[in-house]
Amino acid sequence: MQLDHRIPSGPLTEKWDRFRFETKLVNPANKRKFDIIVVGTGLAGASASATLGELGYNVKTFCIQDSPRRAHSIAAQGGINAAKNYPNDGDSIWRLFYDTVKGGDFRAREANVYRLAQISNQIIDQCVAQGVPFAREYGGLLTNRSFGGAQVSRTFYARGQTGQQLLLGAYSALMRQVKAGKVTLFPRSEMMDLVVIDGQARGIVTRNLITGAIESHTAHAVVLATGGYGNAYYLSTNAMASNVTATWRAYKRGACFANPCFVQIHPTCIPVHGTYQSKLTLMSESLRNDGRVWVPSKKGDQRRPAEIPESERDFYLEKKYPSFGNLVPRDVASRNAKEQCDAGKGVGETGLAVYLDFADAIKRLGEESIRRKYGNLFHMYEKITGQDPIKEPMTIYPAVHYTMGGLWVDYHLMSTVPGLYVLGEANFSDHGANRLGASALMQGLADGYFVLPATIGAHFATATLPKIDTNHVAFTEAKKTVHERIQTLLSINGKRTADDFHRELGHLLWDHCGMARNEAGLKKALHNLPELKKKFWSDLKVTGSGAELNQTLERAGRVADFIEFAEIMILDALAREESCGCHFREESQTEEHEAKRQDDTFSHVSAWQYQGEGQTPLLHKEPLVFDNVKLSQRSYK
Amino acid sequence: MSLINLTLRIWRQSGPEAQGAFHTYESGPISTSMSFLEMLDVLNERLILSGEEAVAFDHDCREGICGMCGSVVNGKPHGPEQKTTLCQLHMRHFKDGDTLVIEPFRSRAFKLVKDLIVDRSAFDAIIAEGGYVSVNTGGTPDANTIPIPNPTAEQALDAAECIGCGACVAACPNASAMLFVGAKVSHLSLLPQGQPERNQRALAMVKKMDKLGFGNCGNEKRCEKACPKGISISNIARLNREFMKAVLFSNEK
Numbered sequence: 007m008q009l010d011h012r013i014p015s016g017p018l019t020e021k022w023d024r025f026r027f028e029t030k031l032v033n034p035a036n037k038r039k040f041d042i043i044v045v046g047t048g049l050a051g052a053s054a055s056a057t058l059g060e061l062g063y064n065v066k067t068f069c070i071q072d073s074p075r076r077a078h079s080i081a082a083q084g085g086i087n088a089a090k091n092y093p094n095d096g097d098s099i100w101r102l103f104y105d106t107v108k109g110g111d112f113r114a115r116e117a118n119v120y121r122l123a124q125i126s127n128q129i130i131d132q133c134v135a136q137g138v139p140f141a142r143e144y145g146g147l148l149t150n151r152s153f154g155g156a157q158v159s160r161t162f163y164a165r166g167q168t169g170q171q172l173l174l175g176a177y178s179a180l181m182r183q184v185k186a187g188k189v190t191l192f193p194r195s196e197m198m199d200l201v202v203i204d205g206q207a208r209g210i211v212t213r214n215l216i217t218g219a220i221e222s223h224t225a226h227a228v229v230l231a232t233g234g235y236g237n238a239y240y241l242s243t244n245a246m247a248s249n250v251t252a253t254w255r256a257y258k259r260g261a262c263f264a265n266p267c268f269v270q271i272h273p274t275c276i277p278v279h280g281t282y283q284s285k286l287t288l289m290s291e292s293l294r295n296d297g298r299v300w301v302p303s304k305k306g307d308q309r310r311p312a313e314i315p316e317s318e319r320d321f322y323l324e325k326k327y328p329s330f331g332n333l334v335p336r337d338v339a340s341r342n343a344k345e346q347c348d349a350g351k352g353v354g355e356t357g358l359a360v361y362l363d364f365a366d367a368i369k370r371l372g373e374e375s376i377r378r379k380y381g382n383l384f385h386m387y388e389k390i391t392g393q394d395p396i397k398e399p400m401t402i403y404p405a406v407h408y409t410m411g412g413l414w415v416d417y418h419l420m421s422t423v424p425g426l427y428v429l430g431e432a433n434f435s436d437h438g439a440n441r442l443g444a445s446a447l448m449q450g451l452a453d454g455y456f457v458l459p460a461t462i463g464a465h466f467a468t469a470t471l472p473k474i475d476t477n478h479v480a481f482t483e484a485k486k487t488v489h490e491r492i493q494t495l496l497s498i499n500g501k502r503t504a505d506d507f508h509r510e511l512g513h514l515l516w517d518h519c520g521m522a523r524n525e526a527g528l529k530k531a532l533h534n535l536p537e538l539k540k541k542f543w544s545d546l547k548v549t550g551s552g553a554e555l556n557q558t559l560e561r562a563g564r565v566a567d568f569i570e571f572a573e574i575m576i577l578d579a580l581a582r583e584e585s586c587g588c589h590f591r592e593e594s595q596t597e598e599h600e601a602k603r604q605d606d607t608f609s610h611v612s613a614w615q616y617q618g619e620g621q622t623p624l625l626h627k628e629p630l631v632f633d634n635v636k637l638s639q640r641s642y643k
Numbered sequence: 644m645s646l647i648n649l650t651l652r653i654w655r656q657s658g659p660e661a662q663g664a665f666h667t668y669e670s671g672p673i674s675t676s677m678s679f680l681e682m683l684d685v686l687n688e689r690l691i692l693s694g695e696e697a698v699a700f701d702h703d704c705r706e707g708i709c710g711m712c713g714s715v716v717n718g719k720p721h722g723p724e725q726k727t728t729l730c731q732l733h734m735r736h737f738k739d740g741d742t743l744v745i746e747p748f749r750s751r752a753f754k755l756v757k758d759l760i761v762d763r764s765a766f767d768a769i770i771a772e773g774g775y776v777s778v779n780t781g782g783t784p785d786a787n788t789i790p791i792p793n794p795t796a797e798q799a800l801d802a803a804e805c806i807g808c809g810a811c812v813a814a815c816p817n818a819s820a821m822l823f824v825g826a827k828v829s830h831l832s833l834l835p836q837g838q839p840e841r842n843q844r845a846l847a848m849v850k851k852m853d854k855l856g857f858g859n860c861g862n863e864k865r866c867e868k869a870c871p872k873g874i875s876i877s878n879i880a881r882l883n884r885e886f887m888k889a890v891l892f893s894n895e896k
Contacts, residue, residue, distance in 0.1 A: 053780070056780070057779075057780040060779040060780060071703060071709070071711060072701060072711065072762070072763060072764065073710075073763065073764065073766065073767050073807065074767070075710070075767075075807055076703055076704075076709040076710060076711045077709075078703070078704060078709070080704065080708050080709050080710075081704045081706055081708050081709065090786070090787075092787065128781070128783075130786045131783040131784065131785055131786045132778075132780060132781075132783050133786075134783070134786040134836070135776065135778045135783035135784070135836060136775070136776050136778060136836070137775075137776045137799075137830065137831050137834050137836045137837055139796050139797075139799040139800040139803055139830070139834065140786075140796070141796070142790075142791055142792075142793045142796045143793065144792075144793045145790060146790025146791050146792050146793065147787050147790055148786055148787055164800055164803075165800065167708065167804065169708075170708055170804075170806075171800070171803060174803065177770075178770060178774055178775035178776075179775060179778075179780075181767060181770045181771040181774065181775060182771070182775045182777060184767075184771050185771040185772065191767075193764065193767075216756060245703040245704040245705070245709065246702060246703055246704075246705060247703050279676050280674055280676060280677065282674065282677055282681050282684065282685055283681065284678070284680065284681050284684055284705060285705045285706075287705075287706050288706075385726075386706065386707065386731070389707075389727060389731045389733065390678075390731070390733065392676075392733070392735060455780045455781075456780070456781075459780065501692070503688050503691050503692065505684070505688060506688070547691055547692060548691075549690075549691050549694060549695065549696045549697065550696045550697075554657075554658070554757075555699060555756060555757045555760070556696075557697060557699055558687075558691055558696070558697050
């Protein structure tokens, strides 16, 4: 198989325009003859569904929650980037493009990232027109703040709940199309398989989570906007239902999985405090604008933070990276926190935490101003920990947050299965080996509002798509397989719960495929995985039946897929013998313990192709070509 | 951190038509730094291993923003803490030996699905009637074209913070959805972008709300108290004004 990225020729700045001009269009009257399935209703899925409906396509939209408004984009706190340059501080489309490519440690495609930067400005216009209440100056114009990895202020925000406001905007546009009859909603439906007919994605099989019914849905194209796979680690900042099932099923039907080892560990999360813990909570990166990160200079210092004089505090980020200070990119901040804790300077009950201190900012700007900026984050922190960050520094520690890897897509956002498109966090395309803060919302909405609606027509205009119905053998076979799998899960009747296995998988991945990775550890994890899988399928306990609402069964199915998926994550981490962005291979580091890329050998996208049960997947490499930026070892010093 | 033991009386009902009843469970030792939902997770793990079906409850983000979770705890939607969703309620607020009565959000418009899960799709149906600005993607003016005074934008955001959890309906003796509808109507009617459809929006959303079986506001203010996001009842007053203005002074029907 040859990976064809289908990037238009010509200068970088003209590619997107040229693409839109050269692409075949679908006549407005013909659009209603095409059905499109969209799975997922986060920023990417909701904005795509709404826009495709507005264009005249028939859209069927699926989500696992009770309402499309619940998708986990809603929890994004800090903001959304755009190259508006409203603050007049030197920003431009080119700078946003450059920062994103550099932030991703030169492992993303130039053409995709440039397009993203171009579209970023339209997104802000669109959201404001929908009534998204972004933060404003007293003169009434929009205001910005800065985020990690950038030296300009380009982040638009709505308090600490930007994701919520953007998602509610996209959701409202979606509901408008539901009312117009252009989008049909299928809430509480979980995609169980992708149906491929004559090499084209032509539908999905779902489980109705209320009745348990296994249902078939046909379409002329399928769009996955199902988010990332961070929950493979059990503990992450993802929502409880976030899972890899949809993309994993698509992988098993022929879609290549790209860069699965690229997992972002977010530096500012509330530390783990017990084995019963079900999730980790993020504290927005925007806090690093005013918070200073430190640990005691002395190992094992047990004093309370207030008792440690300034001279005995180690502001390690400010010291080590004077030009970016506390605003270094996420991967750098996370690794440094781990380094401090590994050196015995960690704080808190477990010693796995560092301080994020607002005392100086409060002195400088006043308590009122700090509360206004971060009030809801402080409130959330206090709810969970019982401590007030105004009185005592926050304790934070890195946690799994976002996955840059995902299904491989070309410039059209189409996977290696024709007619299967992948948007948002579910694809791999724009963030390389590390995503910058406030770029996920930008990418989700760019894909959904602007990219997919412009590219999907090319497929309809050129592909041969004969009429099919749900009686097609591909549907009946997929349904049968889904049914049998559910019956197997229910019949094992062992002694351990799905969560218990999930925790075990999480430990395995966190220990050996987490913030720092090495060959021996990865090989050990790879060795232990089949045993875990075997135990799962022989000792799992699921109560209830398949013909009803059964959350225990839902969870078991997702954990089964996470266990299978973990293998390609580890294989990918093993194959990539360089360090880049979030992927830190201990064997490849500079003398100052920074990530050391190996551009000669690893300047490529790794795309894994399924080869059948029990077979090692096949690795394809898409070379990354940099014509417009000069590769350099990242430095934030 | 310390450990407490609780008695849990939980509403169990296998389906919408089935007969429901309270079942009593001993929580076993519960760490006070657990969240309420983690306490239910612990109970469920035990139930599954003993062959009993887990208690079904809705939840997702567990950071108080998706609006998916919510049950009535000792008579209060989302439990005793103010401005707190159930997932953000921590066990340190309870004492050893407490009895917790846990039941679903009850309302005529929210049909019970199973155990603590109810069907809140009525909220989506109300939004579909006009909880949006009718703009298609593309062709929108530059975001800074219309200045909006900071206090207005902040007020709009205060209303737009609603997470659609349904606690307001569960708390109201009339099962009114006026706080939910008022929040959306306020958010959009405060902003210049919401003006063109202002009258039509208020009329259509209120009409749908009535049709779906939600009651009227009786000024009990229990919704405001139960709201995990602290949405103010002044949004209901604004909804009433918007509705009356639309009825009396507009051509919309």
